[in-house]
Amino acid sequence: MSRIVILGSGAWGTAIALSLHRRGGHELTLWAHSHELARQIVDAGENTLFLPGYHLPTGLVVTGEEAAVGEAEIVVSVIPSEFLRATITRLRPHLHAGQIIVSATKGVEDHSLLRMTEVITACLKDTGLKLPIGAFSGPSFAQEVAQGQPTAITVAFEDAAIAARIQAELSSETLRLYTSTDVIGVEMGGALKNVIAIAAGVADGVGLKHNSIAALITRGIAEITRLAVACGGRRETLAGLSGVGDLVLTCTGSLSRNRTVGQELGRGRMLGEILAGLDGKVAEGVMTTRAALGLARRQGIEMPITEQMELILNEGKNPREAIRDLMLRPGKEEL
Numbered sequence: 001m002s003r004i005v006i007l008g009s010g011a012w013g014t015a016i017a018l019s020l021h022r023r024g025g026h027e028l029t030l031w032a033h034s035h036e037l038a039r040q041i042v043d044a045g046e047n048t049l050f051l052p053g054y055h056l057p058t059g060l061v062v063t064g065e066e067a068a069v070g071e072a073e074i075v076v077s078v079i080p081s082e083f084l085r086a087t088i089t090r091l092r093p094h095l096h097a098g099q100i101i102v103s104a105t106k107g108v109e110d111h112s113l114l115r116m117t118e119v120i121t122a123c124l125k126d127t128g129l130k131l132p133i134g135a136f137s138g139p140s141f142a143q144e145v146a147q148g149q150p151t152a153i154t155v156a157f158e159d160a161a162i163a164a165r166i167q168a169e170l171s172s173e174t175l176r177l178y179t180s181t182d183v184i185g186v187e188m189g190g191a192l193k194n195v196i197a198i199a200a201g202v203a204d205g206v207g208l209k210h211n212s213i214a215a216l217i218t219r220g221i222a223e224i225t226r227l228a229v230a231c232g233g234r235r236e237t238l239a240g241l242s243g244v245g246d247l248v249l250t251c252t253g254s255l256s257r258n259r260t261v262g263q264e265l266g267r268g269r270m271l272g273e274i275l276a277g278l279d280g281k282v283a284e285g286v287m288t289t290r291a292a293l294g295l296a297r298r299q300g301i302e303m304p305i306t307e308q309m310e311l312i313l314n315e316g317k318n319p320r321e322a323i324r325d326l327m328l329r330p331g332k333e334e335l
Contacts, residue, residue: 194285205266
């Protein structure tokens, strides 16, 4: 039995907690960023704000107490990328040697261009703590994981033995984990697919059909792979669950918030209005787009889809003009 704390009581954090409780064999705590939010979840018996309709069992502790983090052997971080640095800085007095941190957040920090495991490492640098920090990513809608739908994902640590331990601790009959030592590839695939999902939503929103979406997904994985490899990831990782698998799900599934944002942009709505309508939920691709483009420029990598998404999101470019500009780019070889 392990003591596991899930940081972040959004839909994905709650779904992971439910999956682990269903598996059994662990002491589980779901940590919320405030005592008030924790009380709301406990009083309602479910996460009415982010994952309504899924009863939280009595064996699952929900708390806003920071000290609860210090009791964990395994810390699963599901904090949105824009709040991760502040949250880890807040909680780091309670982290200690012997713990393992698993990042399940799919994003890139906007101003620093750091992956989530890098942000956590940076936050712990001054403490002298050198904890194993890995990534957990793949095609996984929170609602389906909460329902117990069979799901397969990848967990990556530089140390294969630690990846194997997390695989054993988190796997169940409904959640299958594959291991990897390519932390960079797994994180980059999980973060960048959100950008392409916004693009797929835009295409759907303006009325494009299957040919267009298939082409976008295919060129999207090429774009993601170029940048991931340039950053040190492995090409084969992007052909797996945390690359192609997650990309296909997020570009085609109706539960994808990033795809939904793109659809509404394609229909002519303004970004601020769309994000306000998410009621506090996060579409990570909105912030990741700018960060991805920053990384691409740093690495000298061409990312035409990402460039057009940046222009739509932050410059107000007409989506139909963006699609036209993609189609009229100079011809080139596919590979």
